[in-house]
Amino acid sequence: MIQEGYKLDFSNQTFGVxxxxxxxxxxxTLAMSDGNNGADTLLIDLEHGxxxxxxxxxxxxxxxxxxxxxxxxxxxxxxxAREAKNIVxxxxxxxxxxxxxxxxxxxxxxxxxNGNWNGLKGFxxxxxxxxxxxxxxxxxxxxNVIFIFHADEKxxxxxxxxxxxxxxxxxxxxxxxxxxxxxLIQRQGGKRYANFIxxxxxxxxxxxxxxxxxxxxxxxxxAQNNFLAWLFDTARANMQKENDAVxxxxxxxxxxxxxxxxxxxxVTDADSANACLxxxxxxxxxxxxxxxxxxxxxxxxxxxxLTYKKATNSYxxxxxx
Amino acid sequence: xxxxxxxxxxxxxxxxFDCAEGQEDNAREEFLTTLKREQTPPNEAxxxxxxxxxxxxxxxxxxxxxxxxxxxxxxxxxxxxMGYDRYPKYYAGAKQIADIVRGGQWQVHVDTDVEVDxxxxxxxxxxxxxxxxxxYDVKFKTKSFNNLDLWHSYSHSSQHCAYLRCVPEAYEFVxxxxxxxxLYTEAYDRRNSEPIENIIRNFxxxxxxxxxxxxxxxxxxxxxx
Numbered sequence: 001m002i003q004e005g006y007k008l009d010f011s012n013q014t015f016g017v018x019x020x021x022x023x024x025x026x027x028x029t030l031a032m033s034d035g036n037n038g039a040d041t042l043l044i045d046l047e048h049g050x051x052x053x054x055x056x057x058x059x060x061x062x063x064x065x066x067x068x069x070x071x072x073x074x075x076x077x078x079x080x081a082r083e084a085k086n087i088v089x090x091x092x093x094x095x096x097x098x099x100x101x102x103x104x105x106x107x108x109x110x111x112x113x114n115g116n117w118n119g120l121k122g123f124x125x126x127x128x129x130x131x132x133x134x135x136x137x138x139x140x141x142x143x144n145v146i147f148i149f150h151a152d153e154k155x156x157x158x159x160x161x162x163x164x165x166x167x168x169x170x171x172x173x174x175x176x177x178x179x180x181x182x183x184l185i186q187r188q189g190g191k192r193y194a195n196f197i198x199x200x201x202x203x204x205x206x207x208x209x210x211x212x213x214x215x216x217x218x219x220x221x222x223a224q225n226n227f228l229a230w231l232f233d234t235a236r237a238n239m240q241k242e243n244d245a246v247x248x249x250x251x252x253x254x255x256x257x258x259x260x261x262x263x264x265x266x267v268t269d270a271d272s273a274n275a276c277l278x279x280x281x282x283x284x285x286x287x288x289x290x291x292x293x294x295x296x297x298x299x300x301x302x303x304x305x306l307t308y309k310k311a312t313n314s315y316x317x318x319x320x321x
Numbered sequence: 322x323x324x325x326x327x328x329x330x331x332x333x334x335x336x337x338f339d340c341a342e343g344q345e346d347n348a349r350e351e352f353l354t355t356l357k358r359e360q361t362p363p364n365e366a367x368x369x370x371x372x373x374x375x376x377x378x379x380x381x382x383x384x385x386x387x388x389x390x391x392x393x394x395x396x397x398x399x400x401x402x403m404g405y406d407r408y409p410k411y412y413a414g415a416k417q418i419a420d421i422v423r424g425g426q427w428q429v430h431v432d433t434d435v436e437v438d439x440x441x442x443x444x445x446x447x448x449x450x451x452x453x454x455x456x457y458d459v460k461f462k463t464k465s466f467n468n469l470d471l472w473h474s475y476s477h478s479s480q481h482c483a484y485l486r487c488v489p490e491a492y493e494f495v496x497x498x499x500x501x502x503x504l505y506t507e508a509y510d511r512r513n514s515e516p517i518e519n520i521i522r523n524f525x526x527x528x529x530x531x532x533x534x535x536x537x538x539x540x541x542x543x544x545x546x
Contacts, residue, residue: 119467120465120467123465123467124502127502127503164470164472169467170465170466170467170469170500170503172470173466173469173470173471173472173503173505174466174503174504174505176472176505176506177504177505177506198473198513199473199476200472200473200476203472203473250453253453253454285490287453287454287490287491287492288451288452288453288454288455288456288488288490288491290490291426291429291431291451291488291490292425292426292429292451292452294429295426295427295429295451296426
């Protein structure tokens with residue numbers, strides 16, 4: 001089905017989320033916060049950490065444990081996995097470790113001539129499989145995917161502490177491309193926060209109105225574990241609002257660019273180039289359409305051997321003085 | 322007096338302070354070369370970046386054709402020479418970026434006048450790609466991402482600050498970073514970009530403390546007419 005971008009419906013939009021932080025800060029519990037006592041969540045528990053969560057918060061959650069990557073992938077074909085709305089990878093760093101073992105066991109290129117891990121080729125194989133795995137969950141299965149990472153506390157060149165995602169290989173960098181939200185989970189003054197503010201010290205990502213440092217409801221005080229459910233609902237509603245608000249802008253931009261391309265196609269000499277230049281100047285431009293239109297005409301003029309004269313704001317035949 | 326200013330000059334100045342330990346002399350040399358507007362051939366890394374960008378452009382514009390390598394046989398029925406298509410080493414990474422920038426305009430010259438403390442600066446440069454309100458910059462790293470920590474690699478760059486200032490209609494600037502295989506993106510808007518005036522002011526204040534360099538700047542970066 002092909003739809004116009006400005007007519008899209010986001011009520012079933014799925015998201016990618018990164019939650020990271022120090023041990024014990026409550027990342028796994030937060031990842032299960034589907035507002036349904038975990039019933040909508042499949043937790044891929046690669047570090048066997050679910051036992052540390054409060055049983056009340058995981059009572060309905062499906063937990064996938066496996067001794068290797070092949071088992072993880074096979075279990076994604078089960079009814080439980082198909083029915084889940086959220087799939088949590090706890091932790092992404094551990095999944096990379098599982099993938100390394102899978103690569104060593106099944107992919108000849110992952111080993112060097114002595115049978116040891118060949119980092120250069122091996123991580124390439126791991127990356128390809130990781131991409132395919134994430135794509136399976138996000139795109140094929142159409143689930144929300146939540147990556148849990150441990151925080152790696154490092155220091156910058158001035159000795160100030162900074163946080164990074166703990167994960168071997170390139171995934172700690174590339175994971176951000178397909179992610180909608182990323183938050184450092186931190187405890188301050190007895191409260192917990194999801195920090196979506198990106199800066200040099202803390203990787204983070206916010207969008208669709210989910211921004212800043214958001215307090216996480218205190219479950220010990222009786223709050224429902226529904227932070228992610230709230231986040232997804234809020235983001236979907238905001239996406240719809242954003243889309244509706246820019247619908248006219250997008251329509252206007254597309255129309256102008258189409259008109260410009262048609263006009264430029266008809267340019268054959270200096271006279272028609274100047275007429276086109278004037279027409280572009282008189283258009284009510286939207287977003288960057290004026291800059292782009294100018295560039296399209298410039299490129300066409302070049303192919304015709306025309307030269308632009310700034311002083312007269314016009315094109316002349318290439319050999320004209 | 323109106324002088325030119327570019328992100329290249331500002332970034333080479335910034336590198337004096339941000340360079341790795343032991344690279345201070347190289348950074349100073351690089352800055353002086355830029356300040357004196359000396360033309361130097363691209364180094365190996367720069368050339369690799371240019372080649373990669375060219376590949377992205379070819380794919381995005383539908384002009385890319387893989388090299389056909391014959392295996393030396395001929396189809397006995399059709400008479401067709403048999404063989405296979407050979408793709409360049411970094412094709413996968415280039416295609417990821419091409420899919421994002423397809424339909425955009427390449428190497429768009431952008432400029433604007435910026436007033437800082439009573440001086441006028443002509444800020445100008447070339448955006449790799451502009452498309453529907455977004456400016457894209459293609460970066461290529463010759464080192465695999467595996468061992469790199471890329472988070473906020475460009476937060477101190479003046480590039481997004483400069484180009485968002487030159488193109489007020491754009492709402493976002495996105496760095497598209499590839500190692501030829503993987504893609505890492507970093508996006509900035511006006512809320513998380515330093516106003517270019519601040520960067521220019523800091524640069525000029527620093528230059529004032531280096532009178533010889535200030536003189537070079539004012540001689541070689543003056544806008545004619």
